[in-house]
Amino acid sequence: MKKFVLFIFVLPLLIYSQTKINVNHKYQELKCKTCHSCDIPTKEKPCLIECPRDKMVSVTQKPEDGPEILTINKIKFENDLYKPVTFTHRLHAEMSDMAGGCKMCHHYNPPGKIIGCIDCHQIERNRIDISKPDLKGAYHQQCMNCHRQWSGKVECESCHELNSSQKSENQKTINSSKKMHPKIEVPAIIKYETPKTKGNLVLFLHNEHIKTFSLDCQNCHSNESCNKCHYKFNPKPEKLKSTLEKHLKCSNCHNTKSNCSFCHSNNPQREFNHFARTGFDISNYHVKLTCQRCHIEKGKFTGLVSDCSSCHGVWSKSNFKHTVVGLQLDETHNEFDCTECHQEKNYKRPGCKNCHEDKTYPKEKPGKLVKK
Amino acid sequence: MANQTRRNFIKTSALITSATIGLTNKSKAAPKYILSEDRMGVLVDTTVCIGCRKCEWACKVEHNLPTSAIETYDDRSVFNEKRRPNDKALTVVNEYPNDYSDKFPINVKVQCMHCDKPACLSACIVGAFSKHENGAVTWDTSKCIGCRYCMVACPFQIPAFEFEKALKPDIKKCDFCYEQRTSKGKLPACVEICPVEAITFGRREDLIKTARQKIKIYPNRYINRIFGEYEVGGTSWLYLASKEFEKLDFPKLGKDPAPGVSEAIQHGIFAYFVPPVALYALLGGIMWINKNKKSKEKEQEK
Structure with missing residues (x-):
């Protein structure tokens, strides 16, 4: 009996030791968005998604993660005129990529699992709580919002088949499941010609914006109707916009009221250079980082202190490997505190004058060069 | 009684007459119906309506009026002219241009507003009209003598007359589906069929609350007014719109009941x-x- 009790106590330990998890999940094969809902999780605001997270579809995921086809048959009445709709969910999700993503239809979704329309909208139309539409109304309002923009048609039969029709449902499902929205090509650079006399060209480095600010399409392309690209039903050009409207997308981050020459010029612009703009060179050690790693607050790119300690804390012998910079310190110099040589806060050039009167860096080095 | 003087007699008789006058006065001023706090209504959100006209079809079927097949209602050319409800169509949908988007024209359903203080009821000389507890304003065909005073009195010009019928012509208007549906707790036919639920059936008080909430959440979508909340003393049917109601052919009415x-x-x-x-x-x-x-x-x- 004693042995058995001991075994019971030891068993969990044994199991634990065998399945020890790598604590630093950064190196696990996980997508950040599986657990975090925001782009840059911090210790203070981890913005964790509710459990269980495995195989869960959230509003931040890609169209492929959702279901391919859905039959909307939650609302059924005795004398329905029309058959339930076969909804090509994947195709519609792909289409919504440039207009607001999943959130376009799955509005007010709490962080975490995507919930269906039925979880909020009641099936029964004759109800007490009339603050939100019933399920049938909710479905149709969502559909009609885009379909009216697309073709202006409101006929039931553009989506539904008459209940009396003999067409088999399966055929339609098979046909529509093959449909895919072609991948939208991402332009590298967009050249805008403006009526401005001083600086009539604006070169928008589209790709670079995506890369440096790690943007999703929806960050800029929201509420865009299909007609923006498809002129099938909407051949006439859009009405002239006001200056304010034209700059709306840019003015989210740029100051468009003054400093026109920042974007407008007669010659194409050069690419973004962090050192030239801010005086802080990121080409050496910070080149692989996304902007948001340091510029945590979205849309705010000023006010960061360039001292190393503002992000890295105080460096000491124990937490800094000097070989990273390409120089292995010799035994003598390895004993010193960092600040003995690096008097400046940016740890740039070491000063040798404290100990050596006749030596200067980089002529003489306190160790040997190694590969970075 | 024997001691009664001439002076006393005049005093008491004056008292009695004034009392009777006072009583009759009160009974005359009292309403012929009581407005229930739980009276129902319908909120029409003209920004949601897509102009599919399914309500027109459902209304005709419900009231045994002749109608063409449901597919024919997809024809949008009827919107070229403004229509009015008549004895053959108790509700109609009209279309008005949207200044901001050609793709989203404004569709407005027209029918009897079921006033809280109905002018038709007060004008009817035979008392054929009644305002029910659930808000419906209906009329009793057997009492109607065809004087058509109700048509003249209505501030919305809704009641229609079957002029084409030589024998037993009747007044026709939306009856809130009272007999068959709303008196039994069911939805009116038009509300039931509406695919987008642009028309919501509920307690009038709740509808006003919902409408206020909508205006608050989407101030750009709606103008800050609920048509029917105060017009002619309040109506059971209430409207929300993105444009001034007068531009959508709503009559300009004061707050005083007609x-x-x-x-x-x-x-x-x-x-x-x-x-x-x-x-x-x-x-x-x-x-x-x-x-x-x-x-x-x-x-x-x-």
Whole structure:
């Protein structure tokens, strides 16, 4: 009996030791968005998604993660005129990529699992709580919002088949499941010609914006109707916009009221250079980082202190490997505190004058060069 | 009683008459119907309506009116002209341009508003109309004498008359589906069929709350007014719109109930029967004077 009790106590330990998890999940094969809902999780605001997270579809995921086809048959009445709709969910999700993503239809979704329309909208139309539409109304309002923009048609039969029709449902499902929205090509650079006399060209480095600010399409392309690209039903050009409207997308981050020459010029612009703009060179050690790693607050790119300690804390012998910079310190110099040589806060050039009167860096080095 | 003096008799009789006048006065001013707090209504959100006209079809089927097949209602050319409800269509949908988007025209459903203080009811000389506890304004065909006063009185010009029928013509208007549906707790036919639930059936108070909430959340979508909340003393059907209601052919109406004017005149003319009696007394007086004059003239001639 004693042995058995001991075994019971030891068993969990044994199991634990065998399945020890790598604590630093950064190196696990996980997508950040599986657990975090925001782009840059911090210790203070981890913005964790509710459990269980495995195989869960959230509003931040890609169209492929959702279901391919859905039959909307939650609302059924005795004398329905029309058959339930076969909804090509994947195709519609792909289409919504440039207009607001999943959130376009799955509005007010709490962080975490995507919930269906039925979880909020009641099936029964004759109800007490009339603050939100019933399920049938909710479905149709969502559909009609885009379909009216697309073709202006409101006929039931553009989506539904008459209940009396003999067409088999399966055929339609098979046909529509093959449909895919072609991948939208991402332009590298967009050249805008403006009526401005001083600086009539604006070169928008589209790709670079995506890369440096790690943007999703929806960050800029929201509420865009299909007609923006498809002129099938909407051949006439859009009405002239006001200056304010034209700059709306840019003015989210740029100051468009003054400093026109920042974007407008007669010659194409050069690419973004962090050192030239801010005086802080990121080409050496910070080149692989996304902007948001340091510029945590979205849309705010000023006010960061360039001292190393503002992000890295105080460096000491124990937490800094000097070989990273390409120089292995010799035994003598390895004993010193960092600040003995690096008097400046940016740890740039070491000063040798404290100990050596006749030596200067980089002529003489306190160790040997190694590969970075 | 034996001790009763002349003075006392006059006093008591004056008291009794004034009391009876006071009582009758009260009973005349009391409404013929009681407005229930739980009276129902319908909120029409014209920004949601897509103009599919399924409500028109459902209404005709419900009221056994002749109708074409449901597919024919997809024809949008009917919107080229503004239509009015009549004896063959108790509700119609009209279309108005949207200044901001061609793709989203404004569709407005028109039918009886089911006023809280119905002018038709007060105008009806045979008392055929009634306002029910659930808000519906209906009429009793068996009482109707076809005077068509209700048509004249209605501030929305809704009641229609079957002019084409030679025998037993009837008044026709939206009846809130009272007999078959709403009196039994069911939805009106138009509300039930609406695919987008642009028309919501519920307690009038709740509808106003919901409408206020909508205006608050989407201030750019709606103008800050619920048509029917106060118009002519309030109506059961309420409307939300993105554009001034007058531009959508809604009549410009004050807050005072429409019956107020007509009732004041009518009751003024017939109040306690004093004006008619006074009129006849005046006429009688003139006649008497004239008669006197004539007899005097005759005497002089003699």
